[in-house]
Amino acid sequence: MAKMTPNTVSARKHVDTMALVTRNLGKRKRAEWRFRAYGVAAILFGFACLLILFSDIIAKGHGAFFQTQVYVQVPLNAQRLQITDPSSTAQLAKANYDSVIEQGLIEDQMRINGAIGSTAADKRQLLNLISTGAVYTVEETLSDTPSLLNQTVGVWLVADDDVDNYVKSLGHSGEGISGRLSQQQQGWVDNWIAHEQVRQAFNTTFFTSGDSREPEQAGIRSALMGSLFMLLVTIGLSFPIGIAAAIYLEEYAPKNGLTDFIEVNINNLAAVPSIIFGLLGLAIFIGFFDMPRSIPLVGGLVLTLMTLPTIIISSRAAIKAVPPSIRDAAYGLGASKMQVVLHHVVPLAMPGMLTGAIIGFAQALGETAPLLMIGMVAFIVDVPDNLMDPSSALPVQIFLWADSPERAFVERTSAAIMVLLAFLITMNGLAVWLRHRLGRSHQ
Incomplete structure (x- = not known):
């Protein structure tokens, strides 16, 4: 066996030390890389959670900024409205707008279908397709132009929330979520859509009104x-x-x-x-x-x-x-x-x-x-x-x-x-x- 000289021993120790230092540096670099990777993963996870949250909120809420409206020819009959003086604010406030809206809906469906059910329940179902707040739209129309009394006027009326949900849920297949709408009511809404009497308008009510029991009239x-x-x-x-x-x-x-x-x-x-x-x-x-x-x-x-x-x-x-x-x-x-x-x-x-x-x-x-x-x-x-x-x-x-x-x-x-x-x-x-x-x- 060859005798180890001091220089040889020193050189071998130097090689062993360098190998140890290289291994330790490699471990430290890998540990640092893992630490940075964990940090980046945590940030990406947080951003992903925020993205999912915002996407879910926007997907569910963007439709509230638009509301469904139905175009109806409303006969502003003075006798039905119980108005003798259209310039009287008191008479306009107490007028029977539900009656003329119901009459307009009936005449509209008869013009499209030829006939509707004659029972009171059928008429009530038809009237329920329009928001109870539609009376204020007709009142405002007549108040702005009193000369429209005893004339038939086309008015865009806010639809009931069930109609709004049904129209917004209609997909490419033409099938929507009926909710509480009956088959007869769905048929009436489909007829309006087919005759282009339904539109989506910006929901100003959401920003201009207070709370309400009726969703289509509720605002912030x-x-x-x-x-x-x-x-x-x-x-x-x-x-x-x-x-x-x-x-x-x-x-x-x-x-x-x-x-x-x-x-x-x-x-x-x-x-x-x-x-x-x-x-x-x-x-x-x-x-x-x-x-x-x-x-x-x-x-x-x-x-x-x-x-x-x-x-x-x-x-x-x-x-x-x-x-x-x-x-x-x-x-x-x-x-x-x-x-x-x-x-x-x-x-x-x-x-x-x-x-x-x-x-x-x-x-x-x-x-x-x-x-x-x-x-x-x-x-x-x-x-x-x-x-x-x-x-x-x-x-x-x-x-x-x-x-x-x-x-x-x-x-x-x-x-x-x-x-x-x-x-x-x-x-x-x-x-x-x-x-x-x-x-x-x-x-």
């Missing part, structure tokens, strides 16, 4: 106005109070056990379930101060309590992020404590403050649980005009519609969710834009 305007009023109250109270509290705690409050206790409780309040704030509002504002239920003022006060901890925490973090050199430079130039805070610290911290505040407002806009506790789950048809009028809120409206057995409300629930998501995305986008814009202005 009342809920939108209620959410807007509550958001105004929340912004008007929580933003200045939260900013002032953050400035005091960060710049003026002495560091002792009391301020530590306050800080701990503020941090704890940010993690409290929102329904607890609803119980607090129920006990204080409604129980103690005897304020009315289901008004935007109480809802705004409850959301203010819920939003304050978030605004205070984010504002304090923004103030802490201001470099100490800014304060030192201002003090060196002879500025007072208040001048340093108001003229230098707050402007530089404002982008972070606004970002936290807008995110807090967006969270408040989507809350449902605390509003349920103060009675905003009530069925509200009228659109509120001020902070003291009863109203609903958009998240609560979604909750109510989701619990409705009517098939058409599924479509409107998804559409309302789309509107709410649009508001939330807009508010978050505004937060990003403000942070970027104000950040550049102070550079």
